[in-house]
Amino acid sequence: MPLPTPGSEQGAAALDRIVQRPADAVLSFDFDGTLAPIVSDPADARAYPGVTAELSRLAPLVGRLVIITGRPAAVAVEYGGLADVDGVLVLGHYGLERWEDGRVTAPEPPAGVALVREELPELLRKTGAHEGTAIEDKGRSLAVHTRRAADPDAALETLRIPLAALAQRAGLTVEPGRRVIELRPAGMDKGAALAGVAADAGDGAAVLYAGDDLGDLAAFEAVERLREKGLPGITVCSGSDEVAELAARADLVVDGPPGIADLLAALREAIEDR
Numbered sequence: 001m002p003l004p005t006p007g008s009e010q011g012a013a014a015l016d017r018i019v020q021r022p023a024d025a026v027l028s029f030d031f032d033g034t035l036a037p038i039v040s041d042p043a044d045a046r047a048y049p050g051v052t053a054e055l056s057r058l059a060p061l062v063g064r065l066v067i068i069t070g071r072p073a074a075v076a077v078e079y080g081g082l083a084d085v086d087g088v089l090v091l092g093h094y095g096l097e098r099w100e101d102g103r104v105t106a107p108e109p110p111a112g113v114a115l116v117r118e119e120l121p122e123l124l125r126k127t128g129a130h131e132g133t134a135i136e137d138k139g140r141s142l143a144v145h146t147r148r149a150a151d152p153d154a155a156l157e158t159l160r161i162p163l164a165a166l167a168q169r170a171g172l173t174v175e176p177g178r179r180v181i182e183l184r185p186a187g188m189d190k191g192a193a194l195a196g197v198a199a200d201a202g203d204g205a206a207v208l209y210a211g212d213d214l215g216d217l218a219a220f221e222a223v224e225r226l227r228e229k230g231l232p233g234i235t236v237c238s239g240s241d242e243v244a245e246l247a248a249r250a251d252l253v254v255d256g257p258p259g260i261a262d263l264l265a266a267l268r269e270a271i272e273d274r
């Protein structure tokens, strides 16, 4: 399977560097919408067929394989079958949680999370949340999903202002995403998480980050900052018709999780054949 050609020179140079010097590569991926297809119930999300096996083949070939997700790390590990991927690092809650070798480390959630947990059901009732609106309690944060409403976008719009007000009162930050608004602890994002991993990898690192949603923009920006410092970097958008911003910014756009699965296989083959 041929490697796709990135639309930018910097992206092409980074992909070439990753193939030629895989031991210096940091390969990083978002979970939902990138490794796993979007489904209507968040509890039903699973890695796209073949993705976990391909990650397992790539892991020993590259310097660092990282999943950076808004999910709790252990949930991404379970839904992605990632415990079978040797040496993978999973950063959950936008980088607050670190899962490695079966162990999770994370700071205690701020008190605002408990406040949101207590007040959210009543807020949804009072604001006339559309039928199908659902709360996902992730322990260290809460998400409000509207994908199962008859008009998911209208349902989300109804909630934007009240949820922002609640987040402000609770001292949390608002994370908008694909038919979801999350209220989560401030002070960490996928960009800071990726920058930390890249720093650990050292000055010779080359970085690939693939994502599909607005929360991945911070990681795209981190790749752009690394490039300004001279490190090769490539951004990949797992494309959908729900998020235009990421595709416009990416060095390479592939066709959702099936396209990511093909990219993983092509990258592994190119590394093996170099």
Ligand SMILES: O=P(O)(O)OC[C@H]1O[C@H](O[C@H]2O[C@H](CO)[C@@H](O)[C@H](O)[C@H]2O)[C@H](O)[C@@H](O)[C@@H]1O
Pocket: 030, 031, 032, 033, 037, 038, 039, 040, 041, 042, 043, 045, 068, 069, 070, 071, 136, 138, 143, 145, 147, 177, 178, 179, 180, 182, 213, 215
């Ligand atoms: O950073 P990610 O790994 O992409 O996680 C972001 C959020 O993804 C999940 O929600 C999204 O996927 C669901 C399952 O396909 C879908 O139903 C929902 O509409 C999407 O927004 C997850 O439920 C959130 O907790 C994650 O933060």
